[in-house]
Amino acid sequence: MASIPNPSIHLSKSPKPTFTSLQRAPPLTICTLKSPNSDQKLVIHGGSKLSGHVEISGSKNSALAVLAGTLCCSGASKLHNVPDISDVRTMVSILRTLGARVEMCGGEVVVESDGVRSVEPCCDELRKMRAGFFVLGPLIARFGEAVVALPGGCDIGSRPVDLFVNGLRALGAVVELRQRKVEAVTANGKGLVGGRFHLDYPSVGATETLMMAASLADGVTVLSNVAKEPEVVDLARFLNNSGASVEGAGSGTLVINGRKRLLVPEFIVIPDRIEAGTLMVAASITGSCFSMSPVVPSHLSSVIDKLSAAGCKFKHTSFGNLEIAAIPSMLGGNFQGFDVTTGPFPTFPTDLQPQMMALLTICKGSSIVKESVFEGRMNHVRELQKLGARIKVCGSTALVYGKQKGRSLRGSHVVASDLRTGASLVLAGLAAEGITEIDGLSHIDRGYENLEFKLQSLGADIRRRSITSS
Ligand SMILES: CC(=O)N[C@H]1[C@@H](OP(=O)(O)OP(=O)(O)OC[C@H]2O[C@@H](n3ccc(=O)[nH]c3=O)[C@H](O)[C@@H]2O)O[C@H](CO)[C@@H](O)[C@@H]1O
Numbered sequence: 001m002a003s004i005p006n007p008s009i010h011l012s013k014s015p016k017p018t019f020t021s022l023q024r025a026p027p028l029t030i031c032t033l034k035s036p037n038s039d040q041k042l043v044i045h046g047g048s049k050l051s052g053h054v055e056i057s058g059s060k061n062s063a064l065a066v067l068a069g070t071l072c073c074s075g076a077s078k079l080h081n082v083p084d085i086s087d088v089r090t091m092v093s094i095l096r097t098l099g100a101r102v103e104m105c106g107g108e109v110v111v112e113s114d115g116v117r118s119v120e121p122c123c124d125e126l127r128k129m130r131a132g133f134f135v136l137g138p139l140i141a142r143f144g145e146a147v148v149a150l151p152g153g154c155d156i157g158s159r160p161v162d163l164f165v166n167g168l169r170a171l172g173a174v175v176e177l178r179q180r181k182v183e184a185v186t187a188n189g190k191g192l193v194g195g196r197f198h199l200d201y202p203s204v205g206a207t208e209t210l211m212m213a214a215s216l217a218d219g220v221t222v223l224s225n226v227a228k229e230p231e232v233v234d235l236a237r238f239l240n241n242s243g244a245s246v247e248g249a250g251s252g253t254l255v256i257n258g259r260k261r262l263l264v265p266e267f268i269v270i271p272d273r274i275e276a277g278t279l280m281v282a283a284s285i286t287g288s289c290f291s292m293s294p295v296v297p298s299h300l301s302s303v304i305d306k307l308s309a310a311g312c313k314f315k316h317t318s319f320g321n322l323e324i325a326a327i328p329s330m331l332g333g334n335f336q337g338f339d340v341t342t343g344p345f346p347t348f349p350t351d352l353q354p355q356m357m358a359l360l361t362i363c364k365g366s367s368i369v370k371e372s373v374f375e376g377r378m379n380h381v382r383e384l385q386k387l388g389a390r391i392k393v394c395g396s397t398a399l400v401y402g403k404q405k406g407r408s409l410r411g412s413h414v415v416a417s418d419l420r421t422g423a424s425l426v427l428a429g430l431a432a433e434g435i436t437e438i439d440g441l442s443h444i445d446r447g448y449e450n451l452e453f454k455l456q457s458l459g460a461d462i463r464r465r466s467i468t469s470s
């Protein structure tokens, strides 16, 4: 890799801008280096009631896509409300190995990608998560070539990349898969050209990758059947702030007018709806009442609808501040079970399915959970069963038998094999009788910023311990 020019990048000491749609400043986090988590476990003494207030971090999936998007921009992009999670650190490492200069501290990240000289990100980093693959779009658009290894990410299904490949071909790239790497070049070394592409499925990652690529293509691109997730809308907002022309974000069709270059934006990442949803389930499963902010309720309407129907009460106490009261005694016992089918936004998010299943194990009556996004997202079932849950799985559908008279979840030793399985087990542990020990924290740390501290601050008895110390 060629040497990197050295424009100094400084994190400004000026006050952070407000998150426009919420009119409040994002939380300030302290710059910390976490200790390795492979030899750690979470120990939860279940049964505590939760109360108080909790801050929601910036969205993992939005921050990761926007970090990839900084490769489209000249100059220094300044991002706020970026969560301090291991996936973000992996993405920062990917950008650095490409030649970008990145500084991160306290939720602020500054990326300056003018010095990027490599078009092949580090395979080891790519294997740690899914979003690293999204750099394929900016790299091919900006440099006319890219070599990107197939990504990792949660082991929840086959997760092919055909839509990325075919979409880039529709923009004029020649794309081949060789030795588990996607190799893309543009014809005659020229850039991408605008084109039309219909996604067979509204894939979030493919939509984001193609949106970034098309923003630097020559001419107009029309992408149909695209993902409508809030994180896709956030990436479009980032690109438009940088001078791109992306129209239609949040609808099923994107019209993108390519630009020669995009310039240094300053940007605030949206709050993490999956973290907020996880904490809503924490309130429900412990029969508690607490508030959280910032939350964008429209990002969570399918979740709020389900929990409301089960008996939870939601109140907006101030702008961006949401209170959840989940006190089953008001309903004469436990919450009523309900069915869940996951799907693309605005349908119920797959990233909250395992957490919701934990709640359903203590609800009244049986519930059916259909996982329609990822064919293999049932890893949590076996671990929930170890805690005493009664669940039967057939393919991607689970029948969850609710709480039986006199039987509740009971603490045990369980393992998080993916991110949301980990969250589901934490929630089940909060409700279980006795002690739950959870291994596999590296998965939880990929996507939750300080989850145990946030739960502790609400009154949960949850501690991170070294495995060797027990
Ligand atoms: C980093 C990131 O943002 N991750 C999120 C993103 O993952 P990700 O972008 O991987 O999810 P997709 O929306 O692409 O996947 C949805 C479905 O589309 C399929 N598919 C996808 C691409 C492709 O080329 N071909 C294909 O068949 C997948 O196998 C899956 O069955 O959206 C998911 C769905 O909301 C979330 O669970 C993840 O948290």
Ligand SMILES: C=C(OP(=O)(O)O)C(=O)O
Pocket: 129, 130, 131, 152, 153, 154, 155, 351, 419, 420, 447
């Ligand atoms: C599936 C997830 O992440 P990834 O796409 O990075 O595997 C998730 O956040 O639940």
